[in-house]
Amino acid sequence: MFKPEELVIKKLDKNFYAGGKCINALAQVDFTVGRGEFVNLIGPSGCGKSTLLRCIAGFEKPTSGRVSLDGREITGPGVERMMVFQSFEQLFPWFTVLENIMFALKVTGMGASRAERREIARTYVAMVGLTGFDDFYPHQLSGGMKQRVAIARALSVRPRILLMDEPFGSLDALTRLTLQEELIRIWEETGVTILFVTHNIEEAIMLGDRIVVFETNPGRIKEILPNPLARPRSPEAKEFNLIWEQIHALLGFKNPEQMRAEKKVAKLFRGERELSCLTNL
């Protein structure tokens, strides 16, 4: 299927200065995302995957290189690139579920009247399966429900790209699975492009069309894997496991020194066990 390029990231570098030291969070990141694509970013913590997302959102300025959407360079935050965060605090606690979405519609100039915005907001609440919770305040919702509202709010302003920074990272395993399924359904219905950061291999395989594997220090792309699995995807499928192993191998590198140290410790433990066996006799 032909997918025109939408988001182009070229030779992106991002350095942070902390304590007089320069940390190279991202080095020479190069990749493109097609319209309507679902791309997962995965990697060890500190690999800069979240930083990359924040650069695309416009919250961070790249040290060098450029990020552009449909040929226009990104210089700051914008509604066409909505971010969904991991934090349960991303909803405004002084607004109800409906008001949170209505506020987003209002400040972005969508919907002619309050009544119209209410109607639009209702539709999005229904889309994430929260009908009946319109007038609940965020503190009355569970973590999973809060993330649903955040997704509804982000989509309500009709962004081109949804940037998701480990949105299910703080949820329990069951809720996470349900939300993954729903996200796929919403993605298929809306056709929105999704960039999804995760540190969970299963999640990456369940969701993405492509999986971008990052390595750390400096943060850069190690490999981009296509994920041809047919949807709905099942973790039991043989191909699923093949991709899993592939990613695991890509992520699970150990440096030789650490391996040697581990072997040494293991040997000490073995010696200890043998000794205690002898004394117990």
Next chain:
Amino acid sequence: MVKAREEKTERKKTLNQVLFIIGALLGWELMAWTGWFPPLLFPKMSQVLIHLWAGLSGGELLARVAFSLYIIGLGLSLAVVTAALVTTGAMLSPLISDWVQALMAVLHPLPGIAILPVIILWLGTGSRSIVAVIWFSSLWPLIANLHTGLRSVPTTQIEVGRNLGLKGSQLVRSILLPGAFPYILTGLRVGWARAWQASVAAEMVFGASGGEGGLGWFIYKKRFFLEIPSVFAGMILIILIGLLVERLCFEEVERRTVRRWGMTAE
């Protein structure tokens, strides 16, 4: 179910407290009846209430209350405006932020009433001086709470606002201020209490010029003429106003906002 039970225990608690206060007042009355203490210094509670009623119906006490509320309102409003300006400055420039923090550290521990002697020298003995003391007393808790409140707003909420295209004053108005509201409310509460203390204390030092004064001045004047029941009446009125404002104003606002939103300070 649970809510109903909670309400029941809450009502029981209130009833208990009211009964205790009525009991204490009756105890007072009985103590005065025994004649163990000189009635001039320890008047009967009934006497105090009669004086309270007479003062209120005669209009004198009402005029004093009106004056107190006016002067406190003025001082507190000025303090709120100053706090808003100072905090805005602190948000715009890290340099000003450092200065404000230094000022707070130095001046916050100073009781407002302690600056009265200097204020009298500068502004004379009039209501202007009292307003100045009220302003100074309530300013620091207001600034401290506003400052903490603004910093307590989660970064993600600010970023959601920026993502939606909000900038500058829009961001402050629609995200930072509501987010800081629990702290702002606390600041107003403390500021109000401090303002009352300051006004009563200041008026007791030099009364007020030109026969105009608030409840502090009323108490001071009545003590001067040894009308002790009226002194107690003035004190009771201060307590009643404090309770009324707390219950009808602050608690009501808190119930409709902070508690409804599940946002509690700290």
